[in-house]
Amino acid sequence: MQNKNMLMIPGPTPVPESVLLAMAQHPIGHRGQDFNQIISEISQNLKWLHQTKEDVLMLTASGTGAMEAAIINFLSSGDSVLIGNNGKFGERWVNVARAFGLKVDEIRAEWGEPLDPEMFKDKLMNDKSKKIKAVIVTHSETSTGVLNDLETINKYTKEHGEALIIVDAVTSLGTVNLPIDKWELDVVASGAQKGYMIPPGLGFVSVSQKAWKAYQNSNLPKFYLDLGAYKKAINNNSFPFTPPVNLIYGLQIALRIMKAEGLAQMFTRHQKLAQATRIAIKTLGLNLLATDESASYAITAVSSSKIDITNICYVMKEKFNIILAAGQDHMKGKIFRIGHLGFICERDILTTITCLETTLQLLGDTSIVSGKAVSEALKFLP
Amino acid sequence: MQNKNMLMIPGPTPVPESVLLAMAQHPIGHRGQDFNQIISEISQNLKWLHQTKEDVLMLTASGTGAMEAAIINFLSSGDSVLIGNNGKFGERWVNVARAFGLKVDEIRAEWGEPLDPEMFKDKLMNDKSKKIKAVIVTHSETSTGVLNDLETINKYTKEHGEALIIVDAVTSLGTVNLPIDKWELDVVASGAQKGYMIPPGLGFVSVSQKAWKAYQNSNLPKFYLDLGAYKKAINNNSFPFTPPVNLIYGLQIALRIMKAEGLAQMFTRHQKLAQATRIAIKTLGLNLLATDESASYAITAVSSSKIDITNICYVMKEKFNIILAAGQDHMKGKIFRIGHLGFICERDILTTITCLETTLQLLGDTSIVSGKAVSEALKFLP
Numbered sequence: 001m002q003n004k005n006m007l008m009i010p011g012p013t014p015v016p017e018s019v020l021l022a023m024a025q026h027p028i029g030h031r032g033q034d035f036n037q038i039i040s041e042i043s044q045n046l047k048w049l050h051q052t053k054e055d056v057l058m059l060t061a062s063g064t065g066a067m068e069a070a071i072i073n074f075l076s077s078g079d080s081v082l083i084g085n086n087g088k089f090g091e092r093w094v095n096v097a098r099a100f101g102l103k104v105d106e107i108r109a110e111w112g113e114p115l116d117p118e119m120f121k122d123k124l125m126n127d128k129s130k131k132i133k134a135v136i137v138t139h140s141e142t143s144t145g146v147l148n149d150l151e152t153i154n155k156y157t158k159e160h161g162e163a164l165i166i167v168d169a170v171t172s173l174g175t176v177n178l179p180i181d182k183w184e185l186d187v188v189a190s191g192a193q194k195g196y197m198i199p200p201g202l203g204f205v206s207v208s209q210k211a212w213k214a215y216q217n218s219n220l221p222k223f224y225l226d227l228g229a230y231k232k233a234i235n236n237n238s239f240p241f242t243p244p245v246n247l248i249y250g251l252q253i254a255l256r257i258m259k260a261e262g263l264a265q266m267f268t269r270h271q272k273l274a275q276a277t278r279i280a281i282k283t284l285g286l287n288l289l290a291t292d293e294s295a296s297y298a299i300t301a302v303s304s305s306k307i308d309i310t311n312i313c314y315v316m317k318e319k320f321n322i323i324l325a326a327g328q329d330h331m332k333g334k335i336f337r338i339g340h341l342g343f344i345c346e347r348d349i350l351t352t353i354t355c356l357e358t359t360l361q362l363l364g365d366t367s368i369v370s371g372k373a374v375s376e377a378l379k380f381l382p
Numbered sequence: 383m384q385n386k387n388m389l390m391i392p393g394p395t396p397v398p399e400s401v402l403l404a405m406a407q408h409p410i411g412h413r414g415q416d417f418n419q420i421i422s423e424i425s426q427n428l429k430w431l432h433q434t435k436e437d438v439l440m441l442t443a444s445g446t447g448a449m450e451a452a453i454i455n456f457l458s459s460g461d462s463v464l465i466g467n468n469g470k471f472g473e474r475w476v477n478v479a480r481a482f483g484l485k486v487d488e489i490r491a492e493w494g495e496p497l498d499p500e501m502f503k504d505k506l507m508n509d510k511s512k513k514i515k516a517v518i519v520t521h522s523e524t525s526t527g528v529l530n531d532l533e534t535i536n537k538y539t540k541e542h543g544e545a546l547i548i549v550d551a552v553t554s555l556g557t558v559n560l561p562i563d564k565w566e567l568d569v570v571a572s573g574a575q576k577g578y579m580i581p582p583g584l585g586f587v588s589v590s591q592k593a594w595k596a597y598q599n600s601n602l603p604k605f606y607l608d609l610g611a612y613k614k615a616i617n618n619n620s621f622p623f624t625p626p627v628n629l630i631y632g633l634q635i636a637l638r639i640m641k642a643e644g645l646a647q648m649f650t651r652h653q654k655l656a657q658a659t660r661i662a663i664k665t666l667g668l669n670l671l672a673t674d675e676s677a678s679y680a681i682t683a684v685s686s687s688k689i690d691i692t693n694i695c696y697v698m699k700e701k702f703n704i705i706l707a708a709g710q711d712h713m714k715g716k717i718f719r720i721g722h723l724g725f726i727c728e729r730d731i732l733t734t735i736t737c738l739e740t741t742l743q744l745l746g747d748t749s750i751v752s753g754k755a756v757s758e759a760l761k762f763l764p
Contacts, residue, residue, distance in 0.1 A: 005408075005410060007410070007411065009411050011624065012410070012411065012412065012624070014408065014409075015408060015409060020405075020406040020407070020628075021406055023406060023628065024402040024403055024405055024406035025402070026387075026389070026396065026397060027389070027394035027396075027397060027575070027581045027582070028387060028389070028394070028705075029389065029391050029707070030394065030582070031707075031708070032705065060442065060444045060447065060583055061442055061443060061447070062442045062623045062624040062625070062626075063623070063624065064605070064606050064622075064624075065442065065443070065606045065623070067606075068606040099603055099604060099605040099608075100605070101603060193409070193627075199626065199628040200409070200412070200442070200625065200626050200627055201442055201626030201628075201629060220603070221482045221603065222481060223446070223450050223477065223478045223481040223482070224443065224446050224447045224449075224450040224607070225606070226481075241445070241446040242393065242394070242445065242446075242573070242575060242582045243444070243582065244581065244582050244583030244626070244629070245394055245575075246402075246405065246583075246629075247581075247583060247626070247628075247629075323411055323414065325411070325413075326413070
């Protein structure tokens with residue numbers, strides 16, 4: 001059935017109708033006072049969402065553009081960086097850093113496993129000459145549904161004293177507590193089509209005072225993603241280059257929706273949705289890629305030893321119009337991923353579980369007890 | 383009066399309601415077949431609009447991002463380039479090129495004057511050792527309403543034989559004939575919020591086979607704006623990074639509207655709108671910054687020796703809700719600019735002229751003969 005699709009992928013995520021309708025307004029000039037006022041409101045609310053007093057800069061770019069900006073503004077050619085790589089987006093950090101001539105030392109873990117903070121500790125403690133200029137970590141690894149222990153890795157980075165901590169919070173911002181100022185995170189990158197509940201097209205970067213000092217010494221070439229220009233402009237509630245005006249309309253509304261819910265409530269909601277999803281998956285006899293201890297609240301990755309993953313996704317789409325995300329790279333055909341971040345409520349999880357249960361039955365899984373997965377999930381959705 | 387604004391600025395330009403409503407649809411996944419089909423249609427139509435057989439690449443970026451991509455993918459650090467600079471956007475080319483360590487030789491003209499192609503000829507003819515790797519030109523200079531003689535500059539570049547020709551077509555694409563394959567233009571950058579009739583947030587770059595050869599030797603660091611990745615992806619009707627899905631919905635509709643009008647009709651319409659605007663401005667006793675011979679069809683820049691420019695813009699906005707663009711940099715307060723590109727019809731020009739006439743009268747200009755400017759304009763709007 002056309003137009004009946006339900007997005008349960010980790011981005012783009014569903015968008016509230018009030019946001020969509022805001023985006024359907026005629027654009028206004030981005031150099032006028034009316035627009036400045038919108039930016040003024042958004043800037044304040046972005047600081048609230050990021051739990052920071054510093055400016056959060058907005059780029060006309062997808063998340064990868066924000067990640068690139070997070071590197072090229074604060075580092076120089078030949079700088080040594082320590083990058084956590086346990087999935088597609090950790091790998092992307094490595095690729096971006098190498099493209100700009102950084103010396104990359106990787107801390108690796110298998111896809112589905114969390115990064116081991118102690119491995120960061122070893123490298124950082126042994127760096128007596130303070131060669132490591134930045135520790136770069138993906139908080140919630142979208143490709144596997146693993147939440148890395150950023151708090152502990154950051155603690156060791158702080159003990160090192162020199163290195164910046166640069167974070168991909170693309171699927172963690174708004175889904176799990178990320179107190180940027182309290183933890184003194186230096187650079188945090190994120191993207192619109194995730195917890196923000198708006199369509200893709202905007203990247204965000206928060207920058208600490210320590211990072212701005214590093215900016216002064218960065219020699220990597222930049223113009224479009226030169227955050228100094230964005231910082232200067234945002235002080236006047238403006239942009240150095242034309243911003244995506246209609247997406248900004250949507251962001252204004254989405255941030256109001258978030259503020260009305262409250263940070264603590266947002267985090268609790270995502271936690272519950274993740275827990276309900278996970279127990280339902282287990283009850284259905286499917287396998288969770290990430291352990292309970294390292295599970296992201298935003299995404300659940302699922303494998304199966306009994307039913308072909310590709311068939312599950314196919315039936316979910318064709319029969320129920322529910323879109324799940326496939327595995328990426330070598331995980332293709334081995335896992336599917338359920339996105340449950342942003343504009344997702346309890347009903348969406350129950351719907352997904354119910355349809356997944358029926359899908360498995362249709363695919364010949366006789367072990368399923370009808371209704372059991374939903375009733376288990378409900379234990380986490382009081 | 384709220385929500386009654388009429389945008390007569392050179393971007394964002396007005397957006398058709400069918401485009402706005404398309405953008406208000408729920409996003410779909412950018413890795414699915416439904417999205418691939420949209421991209422397939424858009425790709426074909428972008429080739430039609432660009433008059434090229436080559437792929438036109440789409441970036442989640444504003445026009446400046448597309449300009450940067452047009453430089454960093456085809457040149458190397460220390461390369462010599464010849465850049466035309468006769469306005470804000472010529473100057474931006476210079477700034478981008480310098481930020482990436484290129485050796486810039488500028489061909490300059492005053493703001494409001496066109497670039498002199500013979501000056502390009504001299505430099506190119508004297509470059510016996512073929513050191514000049516690219517000639518970089520702004521086609522329609524948005525800051526002044528000057529259309530540079532790209533055809534002749536390009537002819538001299540072709541006689542040079544080695545240099546690429548790189549073009550900023552941000553306000554010329556869709557407003558004036560720009561036959562990319564026929565003229566063998568190597569790299570042409572443009573942006574959404576102009577002739578495309580969609581809100582800002584997408585940049586476009588067309589790339590010739592000659593430019594792709596240069597891409598192989600380019601050593602400038604890049605990742606997010608690495609056009610090789612976009613080229614590889616567009617062959618599968620896809621993107622390397624998340625595209626702005628909702629803006630893509632709008633682009634699909636806008637390109638259909640353009641195709642229904644036809645290229646020749648689009649160019650004729652813009653020419654008539656420019657001519658009507660220009661004769662009306664003269665009739666009102668105001669001054670045109672660009673001569674008739676070098677006038678852009680997209681923007682008309684206006685100065686006045688009798689009434690303060692800032693007051694004119696103020697009354698136009700406050701009384702008639704018509705938004706004109708101010709001058710940029712040293713032209714601030716010295717000119718205003720009327721954008722008449724994209725989704726603009728004859729009625730919009732007549733409306734603007736009528737209100738401008740009344741504004742001048744309100745500001746005490748007793749030389750105005752009521753109705754004369756409109757009747758002069760009508761000579762070009764049969």
